[in-house]
Amino acid sequence: MATRQTHMLGRILIAPSVLLLFIWMIVPLVMTIYFSVLHYDLLNPGVHDFIGFENYYYFLTDPAFLASLKNTLVLVGSVLIITVVLGTLVALLMDQPVIGRNFVRLMVIAPFFVMPTVSALVWKNLLMHPVSGFFAWIATSLGFRPIDWFAQAPLFSIILIVAWQWLPFATLILLTALQSLDEEQKEAAEMDGAHAFSTFFYITLPHLARPITVVILIETIFLLSVFAEIFVTTGGGPGLQTTNIAFLIYSQALIQYDVGGASAGGLVAVVIANIVAIILVRLVGKNLET
Amino acid sequence: QTTLTIATVNNGDMVRMQGLTDDFTKKNPDINVKWVTLEENVLRQRVTTDIATKGGQFDVLTIGTYEIPIWAKQSWLVPLDKLPADYDVNDILPKIRAAVSYKDTLYAAPFYGESSMTMYRKDLFEKAGLTMPEQPTWDFIFDAAKKITDKSTETYGICLRGKAGWGENMAFLTAMSNSYGARWFDEKWQPQFNTPEWKATLTDYVKVMKEAGPPGASSNGFNENLALFDAGKCGIWIDATVAASFISDPKQSKVADKVGFAPAPTKGLGKTAAWLWAWNLAIPAGSKKVDAAEKFIAWATSKDYLKLVADKEGWANVPPGTRTSLYNNPEYQKAAPFAAQTLQAINSADPDHPTVKPVPYTGVQYAAIPEFQGIGTTVGQQFSAALSGSKSVDAALEAAQASTEREMKRSGYPK
């Protein structure tokens, strides 16, 4: 099937998306690169001095930079692990014969429907608030001291909220992929004496390898730029405990209105994202083929 | 037919104005009004991007007192010197008027103004055998907070802002530091976080919050504290004067009938911790609809508008803090028991001389320089870390000092 014509045709079919995405990438990218070497303060728009790599220097030497890099990686990593592991389990569960399956599925996907700001507000104030939150109430009713989420475990709290939002994404993709698993393969495995557990590890999981890869890569891209949840709940604090790269750039761009700095930061973020992606592709990328 | 696109913040007074637009369009049948109501932070970023890039999306902007001098300096705003005579510019509270002017020209019309003050629970004070003095000192407040606190019933002596952000914890802490005699910068724009005044401020703040504050304080902002106070969990709350109307509203507040008001505390150095803020309407330079926009602003910030609101919704709901005439109005005084306190607070704040020592900037709870938002947010994060206990006070101050110095140097100060 891999014939010359299909390759030719393939190129034609990919062309529109490649072209559009190329424009969509290159135009802002060039402008961003240009801005990143300027002293461009939105509140002082007259002055556009060329300052070389000063913006980069300031961004990279910002004491917040390393901390935020670490936070970013911890956030992305933890959410990935939580969503992929739980997502797989939940997808498996949803694939079982369940009475009222449609409704349950909808409930499981629902967290994705809620806008990030809203879900952050809901979690922060209605659930995690140490005085009037739902969790605090449960803790007190059980005789424990309520956890002061955003002070004691700020990053973990953010991870929890973000994972809650992204779990449905993983679940839905994996669930759909599960649907295309040939039933006969599972039957063959059963005949080979494999029990539920081995069938999962040897048949189902390899089948899910590609969708899991896709979940990981797509989520990574989104998780690298998580910011509304942080802005609403902790404002990056206490200290730098919940500042991530995206929040740092946000504060450059829309709190300091330092376009040059934000451009430099954005480009640094692109480099970081690429590094993360390359590492991920090394780890899981082979699943994309075949 | 002109269509005005008006960007506003989503607080109660502005929303009310939106509901009353009919009155304006009836008077000006050739003008249409489109509202863009946004949350404060979104509004700020939206409006700033637009005006700085000359996007021309808005005809009337809602901006804070912080932006006015900065933007006016850039000639981004149309001076409001053609307001009709019956607008009565002189009726605007002088402190507010100063805040919305740049080089003595009015660049925005104040829609409502606020300061900060001490709000407290009379019943709890009574129970603890305390009386609120005319002008409370910080020492009294700390002491009272400790006495009131009863963690077993989830009653916390004091609620203060803790969430990082230049308009969140830094607004409060800057105002508090003013009363301690601290300042952001000396006359040569040197950051001052290494001074004993700042250390005292932060130490006291962290200490009292630890002893008498609610859990989770480091992520509490205005709204979170309001909720706590409304739910009867706070004994003392020092925050914006607008809060007064919320906590005395029985529809929102469980303790509406038990609240008392006092000025923001002082340290006895001649300054209180009162700040000054106003939401104002302004016209972006380059707007092609200046006339219509001016008409609208004149309508929205006029005395008639106050009356209109009073007629429709009662005097308690008129936008406060802008006009002397309002505070002289006995009906208003009756409807708003906190009126006198508010007025006093506003009058006690001085944007030009916010603290004891001289400063090179204007602004009470902020420094009106473009860099402040970023610096304030960074410093705010350090201070919220000090509050949550993940950093010591000294370390937080040191980090604040370092990052501020860095940022100021980068921005080329002293200019």
Added chain:
Amino acid sequence: MGSIQLQDVRKSFGNIDVIPGASLKIEDGEFVVFVGPSGCGKSTLLRLIAGLEDVTGGHILIDGVDVVDTPPAKRGLSMVFQSYALYPHMSVRGNIAFGLKMARMPKAEIDRKVNEAAGVLNLTSYLERKPRELSGGQRQRVAIGRAIVREPKAFLFDEPLSNLDAALRVNMRLEIARLQKELGTTAVYVTHDQVEAMTMADRIVVLHAGRIEQFGSPLELYERPANLFVAGFIGSPRMNFVEGPDAERLGARTIGVRPEHITVSRSGDGWKGMVSVAEHLGSDTFLYVEVPGIGTLTVRTPGELGLREGDTAVLTPDPARIHRFDANGQAIAS
């Protein structure tokens, strides 16, 4: 160690009765072949035994134990699927080894067994390939390999040799038979190949529309088919059926004569007809002869014969080899 008993097993898909009721006892160590027209329910019956489908009614006993509620993995059977059902992400080696791995066999032994099976199946040079890189016949052999490396209570084979060439098929047939005898494992084997059925089976089950028409040894079926259906189904080319006076004369509604039991001559006594088609297989020739009043009769003659299409032929059936059937199609004992 592996007797299989079906007691009035029924199966329907929705409202289609695929197996209206089948009873059968397969002895331990026996090699039983299922034959029957396409769509008659052979695979379904196999899948019922395997436990991959639920019975609609009746019981299945393995070693005397009712297993209708036992999951497939616990029944201890191994199966070659008609559609192969290979694991696409595993190499040939992985596919074959999977069952052994599941049984926690030591690594070395697995390797030995897999290599051995691959040798038998001519797959040695393909062990590291993925199924999608194999030809149809190679895939089928992997499927066989997967089943035979294990030592189950019974083998279930669903047309395991259909995509193999004649030579390989003969080999595989002998291999499977040898293995089965050696291990003494019961085997149930579905095939469409008459040669396979006749040579491999201890007993053959003839299925028709989900019903068991006859269950007996190959020669029994060939020589004493119980009814018209079995008579017509077993043997290739199929038996000729003649009705009318010729049949009545022998006291039957229908008589049947196999193509190989008819002698052809150019003249003489017998059915006279015209050769309409002559198929030359080299070893034999099949003649299709139009006999007026009777229809087309098939005759198999050894080697090449002088007769061509259009020639006249006289057909003489071997009288000892004529099968008689009554009005219900049942055989009349002679």
Added chain:
Amino acid sequence: MGSIQLQDVRKSFGNIDVIPGASLKIEDGEFVVFVGPSGCGKSTLLRLIAGLEDVTGGHILIDGVDVVDTPPAKRGLSMVFQSYALYPHMSVRGNIAFGLKMARMPKAEIDRKVNEAAGVLNLTSYLERKPRELSGGQRQRVAIGRAIVREPKAFLFDEPLSNLDAALRVNMRLEIARLQKELGTTAVYVTHDQVEAMTMADRIVVLHAGRIEQFGSPLELYERPANLFVAGFIGSPRMNFVEGPDAERLGARTIGVRPEHITVSRSGDGWKGMVSVAEHLGSDTFLYVEVPGIGTLTVRTPGELGLREGDTAVLTPDPARIHRFDANGQAIAS
């Protein structure tokens, strides 16, 4: 209207040369059968003709036009896939009708054609089912139906009858042959069934490891195999090969005798041996006779013979039917 010519066609997958070079001319209207061991490249060759794979080298001409750069849809061929490749979301009717729909045939005519094909294929009562509700053989018939309803330049059949029972297979074989003759359409047909190959083909191509070993009419292949491989491959059971003095006497390195060309007796002149296995097919018996110094010889005897396993048998080859091969395995013309 449909000649197919391969000119030194080569194909490799990665560094595996599957077809090292094949040249062939199939005449318009001819019925050509590809046979060869499993994995020898039959399907690959078919897919190359279809345009589903790119040739690594060489040319393919359809009606004299080089089509190596023509996409499959434009080559005007129809194909039955070894793996069926049915459209799972369409009913049987939809599957069969799809090609016609693509050709924008009027609805009524499509219906007529589909019903006709379904009748021929015994699928009439399954027309509204989805592929997953069919048995293996039924699926295969749908795949055939899909190919035959169209009127292409050539049919490509990849083992189309492998999952059908003998009776149906005979029917389908005749149907396909009839249809092909009627339409005069060229057909390329891959099969492992000797009977199919011999009866249907105008000419047979014998493939071996991607190479064409012989291309000729069925009888030619049976009677005059070009080399040892063809001789061994065509005919079932396969030809017996004898080396040593017996062969040298006839001036050959190897001689070959088909099982059906050996007469068995209990005594007399010829190869003496012991019957090791006797396979009873009813119509014939296959005897495997161990002859000391030569090996196992297969003999096919008609009907049931008195000989049992362990008996001694004397084998006499028909001298006129002995094939001779030289040291390279090439046939020596007699």
Added chain:
Amino acid sequence: MARKRTTTRIVVSTVSAWVVGFIFFFPILWMILTSFKTELDAFSIPPKFLFFHWTTENYATVQERSNYVHHALNSVILAGGSTLIALLIAVPAAYAMAFSPTKRTRGTLMWMLSTKMMPPVGVLVPIYLLFRDFNLLDSRIGLIAVLCLGNLPIVIWMLFTYFKEIPKDILEAARMDGATIGKEMVYILMPMAVPGIASTLLLNVILAWNEAFWTLNLTTSTAAPLTVFIASYSSPEGLFWAKLSAASTLAIAPILIIGWFSQKQLVRGLTFGAVK
């Protein structure tokens, strides 16, 4: 396949699925409940579950204050439009990458994803300037383009995975049946990939629906979708939980309905029995 599951198994899986579903859904349920409370009840401790003073006052307020229908319509147009266009562009691309992969396919895929690596704030000013110059600010077209391009890599990636699951024999069969590439996609590929396409659509509609950066920054009123509507309810001065909950409930209501309908499409894929 056609084995009935034992009742215990159904009961166990049903119960656990409902428990899991409920836990996931709880924050939203809580939000919906809150939307019917008074602001005071919204914050009361211990929490009030069902026995509070039910009120629709918040909805009335929301209705009065903003033009919900206008915003919702914009959301539908933006999310639907951008996803559909993205789908149209993505199906051919994903098809090509899944069925005739080249050495560069993986690179192309990664590159496509990398177009999303730049944090939006980093390019806000460039894009804003471009939009200003092309007069696209506050226009639906402009936003559809931005959302579509933002979604495109995700759509392609997801479709790619699902297409990969489809046995290519079946597409080859269609080709032999004379189907052109377009017909092959329309008649064979898409119907077979329905569950995948449905979940791609659903997820991308949601992503576009919830996209809060560009929609907030590039619109004022004409093209403003529900994110802007929500932005006028989150954190004003004063208590706002109940009103925010009501607004949010309204904001997710349409997508909940879309979600419900796409459920039906998420049924098991159909390849079983098509090839061997």
